[in-house]
Amino acid sequence: xxxxxxxxMLYAYLLVILAGFLPTDVFRFAAVLFSRRLDEDSEALIFVxxxxxxxxxxxxxxxxxxxxxxLAGVPLWxxxxxxxxxxxxxxxxxxxxFAGVIVAEIVIVGGAILFR
Amino acid sequence: MPDNNGAxxxxxxxLPPPRxxxxxxxxxxxxxxxxxxxxxxxIGFGGLIRDVGFPxxxxxxxxxxxxxxxxxxxxxxxxxxxxxxxxxxxxVGLSSVRFFPMVASIMPTIRGKSGLGTQLLASHFVAVxxxxxxxxxxxxxxxxxxxxxxxxxxxxxxxxxxxxxxxxYLLAGTLPQALVNGLVFLTPISFLLQLIRNSHDTxxxxxxxxGLALAPVFAQFGGTLDLLWIGLIGGSIAYGVGRWxxxxx
Numbered sequence: 479x480x481x482x483x484x485x486x487m488l489y490a491y492l493l494v495i496l497a498g499f500l501p502t503d504v505f506r507f508a509a510v511l512f513s514r515r516l517d518e519d520s521e522a523l524i525f526v527x528x529x530x531x532x533x534x535x536x537x538x539x540x541x542x543x544x545x546x547x548x549l550a551g552v553p554l555w556x557x558x559x560x561x562x563x564x565x566x567x568x569x570x571x572x573x574x575x576f577a578g579v580i581v582a583e584i585v586i587v588g589g590a591i592l593f594r
Numbered sequence: 595m596p597d598n599n600g601a602x603x604x605x606x607x608x609l610p611p612p613r614x615x616x617x618x619x620x621x622x623x624x625x626x627x628x629x630x631x632x633x634x635x636x637i638g639f640g641g642l643i644r645d646v647g648f649p650x651x652x653x654x655x656x657x658x659x660x661x662x663x664x665x666x667x668x669x670x671x672x673x674x675x676x677x678x679x680x681x682x683x684x685x686v687g688l689s690s691v692r693f694f695p696m697v698a699s700i701m702p703t704i705r706g707k708s709g710l711g712t713q714l715l716a717s718h719f720v721a722v723x724x725x726x727x728x729x730x731x732x733x734x735x736x737x738x739x740x741x742x743x744x745x746x747x748x749x750x751x752x753x754x755x756x757x758x759x760x761x762x763y764l765l766a767g768t769l770p771q772a773l774v775n776g777l778v779f780l781t782p783i784s785f786l787l788q789l790i791r792n793s794h795d796t797x798x799x800x801x802x803x804x805g806l807a808l809a810p811v812f813a814q815f816g817g818t819l820d821l822l823w824i825g826l827i828g829g830s831i832a833y834g835v836g837r838w839x840x841x842x843x
Binding site for chain 2 (some may be wrong): 486487489490491492493494495496497498499500501502503504505506507508509510512513514516517518520521523524525526527528529530531532533534535536537538539540541542543544545548549551552557560561564565568573575576578579582583586587588590591594
């Protein structure tokens with residue numbers, strides 16, 4: 479591809495600025511301009527927040543179901559079991575995110591040692 | 595803390611100065627589970643870039659300028675695969691669409707009376723971490739103090755992440771594989787638990803479950819825009835049902 483730069487180190491920096499910073503902050507900046515007309519308790523804000531929550535939930539599900547890199551070597555059932563254990567621990571320990579994360583980590587690290 | 599809207603002048607004067615709120619934001623960031631998880635994730639990022647030969651300076655710059663771990667992973671992946679720049683930019687753009695609803699939903703809460711420049715700068719620091727913690731913490735913060743508090747919170751997240759990525763870079767190759775798997779899995783499990791904790795009404799719960807349930811469906815049919823569809827369709831259903839239940843009562 480003619481667009482790729484011959485020096486790979488320089489190419490990394492170009493990627494960060496042109497392919498990373500620009501296409502990311504354009505959405506952040508556009509959202510600031512858009513939100514100037516939104517009130518803290520407006521209907522539109524409830525909708526926008528629902529979209530953001532669903533989108534983030536989609537990102538979470540993808541990270542678990544279709545992981546990139548090394549995590550793909552961990553069996554799917556173990557990844558799902560880890561999620562279930564983390565949510566169960568969160569509920570059991572009076573809604574403690576910390577407890578849920580710790581239990582999930584024990585399951586995934588222990589399981590990865592045994593089953594991969 | 596009571597809402598100070600239309601407060602007498604002396605109430606505003608009694609409020610600690612901005613730097614105190616900046617400091618409190620930093621402390622909140624350091625003591626949050628989200629912060630620990632974020633730093634652990636960036637330890638993993640530091641290890642990854644060393645393994646694949648991505649330059650450390652560009653990696654640090656990506657944390658500073660992009661500030662979105664999924665997008666940064668796409669950049670590193672594109673670098674390794676030798677993908678052309680426009681292809682990487684498109685993939686990053688699609689993954690960063692989520693910042694539009696995130697920033698648009700948090701900005702009215704934190705902006706107070708700040709100007710456009712301050713808001714644009716603040717928006718750069720919005721990522722999942724600061725978004726989730728802002729939704730949880732901001733209601734207890736006086737409106738005028740929210741901007742400095744937000745900068746303290748989000749700056750400690752960003753600069754702590756850069757430090758963590760340096761640690762990961764130094765540790766690369768020395769960590770057992772199972773532990774690396776655990777570091778990578780921190781992101782989805784902590785995001786999920788914090789979304790659960792921040793869910794208070796029908797709209798929140800439905801948006802969360804719709805997003806999770808639609809992901810495998812759209813992975814089959816959605817093509818490259820699947821996340822966008824998940825957000826729009828899942829969010830619309832959640833909003834619609836929530837509104838229907840509110841107007842009925």
